Amino acid sequence: MKLLVCVSKTPDTTTKIAFTGDNTALDTQGVQYIMNPYDEWYALVRALELKEAAGGTVTIINVGAASNDTVIRKGLAIGADDAIRVDAEGGSAYFVAKQIAEQAKAGGYDMVFFGKETIDYNGSQIGSMVAEMLDMPFVSYATKMDVSGNTATISRDIEGGQEVVELSTPFALSAAKGLAEQRIPNMRGIMMAKRKPLNVVPAVAVDEKVSIVSYALPPAKSDCRYIDAESMDELVELLHSEAKVI
């Protein structure tokens, strides 16, 4: 099977967020970047497991600048066979989706993996856009996938439960917790990754339809009001008449 895993680079979860340029851009000073956890822990690892079980190749793709190569090399160290980087400074979800679709079309993949969302813009849109561009079925928030031949049975998160679906390749899916277990790259993987192909390709032009105009920080939270552990009647009264939530 030919498997494609889309990975993105995001600020680490504990990053302190600040802006520059009159609140029009993220202040990248001191920001630590990581591979988006859903892409790394769940999407990539499940793809590698499928390859290990039934043969095939795992290609990772990233849309971004040369500074993203460290994240891509990590994906190769975890076990992907090769990588594509579409050389671009980034853009909207639609821009990124268009680049991925362009490469995926040429590659003829059986499955295209995404993370359920990126932890920076929390958009959750690229997978469904690429699926539409490639005219593939798409299953979001997959928590379990069994594959037999070219048929997959996938459980996915829905409100308050799970849905189980069955479909045939080719298709696209987005990965959530449960789909696989995180793998830490070992020394051998890291060494091998240096020699694996990382193909840099130019971006296709896209007419942007969406742009971020400005950022703001959320309003500061007022200080915590402490209530004596003996005075739960007082808490209930406050929740009722002050917070008005019960």
Next chain:
Amino acid sequence: MVLIYASSPEGQLKKTAFEAVTYGYKVAQSLGAEAVALTIGNVDNAGVLGQYGASKVINVPAGGFDSGVYANIIAQAAEKTGANVVVMADDSTGKSLLGRVAVRMDAGSVSGVKSLPDTANGFSVEKNVFSGKAIASYNISSANKVVSVTGNTFPPEVVGADVAVEDGGITAPESRITVKEVSTVKGTVPLPEAELVVSAGRGVKDPGNWGIIEELADILGATTACSRPVADVGWRPHHEHVGQTGVAIRPNLYIAIGISGAIQHLAGVNQSKTIVVINKDPEAPFFKAADYGIVGDLFEVVPRLTEAIKKHKG
């Protein structure tokens, strides 16, 4: 024209759908346009969407959820009604559909919006980014626009009466996905829709101790949630796990019991309107995010709180 896709899990229209229609109706008003609602599949009482501002409801028969099929239907409905704005909920169906619909309609799209569009110059909407650590203002410049609305942000408002349900003359394309099984918890409000949430973490120490948590939730009519380690070791079901890697929620009241308040946990709950933290460690980071804090042993405080609520409901 504004078209609102109202999702109907297991054939039921719920608060999420009413919120989306309320939002769509308000957008339509600001554009001086009409709001039309669309439902897909067998839906009980779809005409009720008229109460939230839909001037008519189109229902299109289709099988189980398949984002390709549903996006095709939504785009067809938009074309037939001449809608250039499509609204849906940012729920599990919305997350699978938004991008597809945008591509089909050649539209700019923003997911999880939390403001009405500012149409003074262009069309801009706000959305939380960096897991609630910032808010971004997005401008959509294309003629067609698609947005999904964050839950528990625009309370449903009744502005009219039931309307007729039409079939719209739309046929669903063939599906490539077979839905084998849908299993959801019965008898409680699913977490993403819950207004009151009682959540507990490793501080509860043993799955056998969850009785006091459930009792508190019962008396409040709240849904239960948990921190990630608690779901990881199987003390609580996976769907109760909230936070960055779990479900993101924004209830009116979030009571956190024996949870330290790690940044990844906060990422999924920091949008809650009121946060109560019960923790025996006065230095627990969660207190920084709390509106009300109780420093104490949960095994004493929680039963006391349950009693106090009983008395209040009295």
